Amino acid sequence: GENVEQHPSTLSVQEGDSAVIKCTYSDSASNYFPWYKQELGKRPQLIIDIRSNVGEKKDQRIAVTLNKTAKHFSLHITETQPEDSAVYFCAALSAANAGGTSYGKLTFGQGTILTVHP
Amino acid sequence: GAVVSQHPSWVICKSGTSVKIECRSLDFQATTMFWYRQFPKQSLMLMATSNEGSKATYEQGVEKDKFLINHASLTLSTLTVTSAHPEDSSFYICSARTAPGQKGSGQETQYFGPGTRLLVL
Numbered sequence: 001g002e003n004v005e006q007h008p009s010t011l012s013v014q015e016g017d018s019a020v021i022k023c024t025y026s027d028s029a030s031n032y033f034p035w036y037k038q039e040l041g042k043r044p045q046l047i048i049d050i051r052s053n054v055g056e057k058k059d060q061r062i063a064v065t066l067n068k069t070a071k072h073f074s075l076h077i078t079e080t081q082p083e084d085s086a087v088y089f090c091a092a093l094s095a096a097n098a099g100g101t102s103y104g105k106l107t108f109g110q111g112t113i114l115t116v117h118p
Numbered sequence: 119g120a121v122v123s124q125h126p127s128w129v130i131c132k133s134g135t136s137v138k139i140e141c142r143s144l145d146f147q148a149t150t151m152f153w154y155r156q157f158p159k160q161s162l163m164l165m166a167t168s169n170e171g172s173k174a175t176y177e178q179g180v181e182k183d184k185f186l187i188n189h190a191s192l193t194l195s196t197l198t199v200t201s202a203h204p205e206d207s208s209f210y211i212c213s214a215r216t217a218p219g220q221k222g223s224g225q226e227t228q229y230f231g232p233g234t235r236l237l238v239l
Contacts, residue, residue, distance in 0.1 A: 032226050043211060043230040044162065089161060093226055105152070106228060108161045 002027040002094045006109025021112045023090035024072040032093035080116045124231030138198045139234045141212030148214030151195040156209040202238045210234045
């Protein structure tokens with residue numbers, strides 16, 4: 001099955017700095033890679049996603065890059081703010097079933113605790 | 119759009135009792151729902167996948183007789199923790215998504231419920 005590795009496990013930055021979180025995946029057939037932000041005791045919130053036919057996607061201060069050949073993708077947050085502090089999870093969607101009637105399942109990375117100091 | 123609700127938000131129960139958690143998609147048809155368990159400071163671990171009208175598919179190591187899942191409609195799935203024990207105490211989160219070809223942006227996108235915190239005494 002799919003295996004997703006996420007690094008670093010903790011990341012501490014000063015407000016205004018950039019933060020980068022990296023993930024690798026094992027299944028070359030995976031084709032969808034979302035990133036979730038989870039605040040303490042709350043649900044994971046989708047912040048950005050990228051599909052395998054795209055190499056980069058940006059949404060304001062957040063960007064995601066994907067290298068299919070190397071099977072890794074990264075989250076970039078620029079101009080970090082204290083409210084960006086949370087746990088961030090990457091995930092990879094495994095291939096759908098042969099009949100195409102259902103998507104596969106998400107496999108999550110271990111998570112990165114991001115702390116942005118004022 | 120794409121709102122998923124979960125009830126209850128927290129529950130405390132005695133060891134040996136059963137607890138039912140509901141997951142609802144409020145504004146879209148959730149052909150597939152997922153149940154996750156998350157222990158403190160850990161990632162989300164998939165417990166099972168349920169498709170509307172069919173039996174759930176459980177991940178390896180998850181007891182299907184202990185964690186009963188029902189997905190009787192396109193907007194509701196339930197997880198029942200039977201004979202709960204203290205080691206079942208965790209944060210249970212559901213998520214929902216549509217099927218290929220269905221209307222909805224990012225069809226493969228999963229939307230998460232707010233979670234249910236279970237404490238078994």
